[in-house]
Amino acid sequence: MVNVILLVVCFGAGIFLQKTGRFPTATPAVLNGFIIHISLPALALLHIHRLHLDTSLLYTAAMAWCLFGAGVLFFRAIGRLAGLSRGTTGALMLVGGLGNTSFVGLPMIEAYYGKEFLGIGLIADQLGSFLVLSTLGIVVATVYSSGDLSPRLMARKILLFPPFQALVLAFLLIPVPFPDWLPLILQKLGDTLTPLALASVGFQLRLSHIRGELKPLSLGLLYKLVLGPALLTLLFVGLFGGSGTVMQVTLFEAAMAPMITAGIIAVDHDLNPPLVTLMLGIGIPLSFVTLPVWWWLLRGV
Template sequence: MSQLAGLLAASLLFGVFARRSGRFPEQTALVLNAYVLNVALPALVLRAIHRLTLVPELLIAAATPWLVFGGSWLFFRALGPRLGFAPRTVAALVLTGGLSNTSFVGLPLIEGLMGRDGVQVAVVIDQLGSFLALATVATLFATHAAAKDSRPRVLLWKVLGFPPFIALVVAFLSHPWDWPGWVDVVLGRLGDLLTPLALFSVGFQLRLSGLRGRVRALALGLGYKLVLCPLVIALLLLALPGISRLTFEVTVLQAGMAPMVTAAILAAEHELDPDLSALMVGLGIPLSFATVPCALWLLR
């Protein structure tokens, strides 16, 4: 747990210090975002989905990230305009509020709180839920929200050409065959760069001055992500019979994880209020180290 916190904090703070040092060009975040979305994330998706072992009874748990994203779309599109939020601010909230950091924050947290048995459930939620939602509906939403040309054919082409989506298709098609060991190692090394580089980029874009005028949006976004999501998912799962206690607890905790770092990168890449997106991640991750254990305590 301490190693995880150290890596996340160091990557974020180094990004903040790098911008203030003046030693990095203003385009640094744009370059890192392009690398994360076009190299590191496809490598991670390709490796994770190819290695996935599907457990049928966990399909309900894997469906919850899709519900969280769908709920985010309904919640922020309903409240955002009424609160006077700009369309791009609403889109940023949908992305960062609707995608959970079920991998780099979620997996270590689940292991630390619930042990290795909990990780088996968490991995399925992450790979069949968060990864797939990011590469499909979230990408389509971001493309539509930022596109000047919103014709369905144009939007579909942009999603089909999105490298993580291509990696997703290749991973499923190649699932029946084993890869050489060196391929797995290379993909793993490339994918390992995602978290530090993505958080460095978020830190580089993080400006506390961006809080001015965004406090309400930030409070609404983090309130939805860290409080409302786990509460609603818990109530939904309680209404379903046959779910084990372990699966129930892990699924609720994964729903309440901090915003996904890649969601903020995706929002920034499409110019959807990058300042708010960076704040959602920069504040959401440390807050989740308190809210997730509290949620587990309440569940028990």
């Protein structure tokens, strides 16, 4: 409940600051820059160091990779059929193909399945959504913003992406005990992600853009909240025979709202920012309606 209230307050604060004109128009770029260079690396160092890897969670780690891969194929095909611009297609791949498996996902797991399953959410987020965004997500953002397919540029973009650098460092440091004060500092820095990201989204949100973005907005939310998790359910349960509570939580994470951080990366690469803010601004509240439905449907898995 606290996370929901925080979401509303920070989102509303962004809208308020935009309406009052007290902050410059470049505010979102500054906030996004802080998130990419400080907040995300801090979270990577903190959570990866705490991970306890288990082969039973392979489906959980693979979930975001499958969801994103299927989303790239889906939005590429739909983009061509619907005549969408490259920027719009790239934005849909990023924001429609990745779920909010941490800020929204963890509280929802606790509410519907209990605290004992929060570790599944962390695996889905850190080895899934976050790692996908730091690698394949950067590739998609680069290709659809610049059109450059040079392998050298792709490698450079990924290797110089601060959260990816932090991710690599975090894996290397897993065997090394952190001093007591370091996790506290990393947590404080990481805690800035949600308020800054939501304020940035709220600052850029223009509901007047809905009419012009209605078609891609509908397609993006349809895939993220309905088609994507349904496809993974057919794959993991119907084809591979997965079952049990861990599988339920994994698929529940697949049904989360669009990923805020993916939206930050999309906006940073100028991939249809109005559509991105609408996907987040409408998709997150809408997920509070669709998630109970998915919880009910997944009970039999």
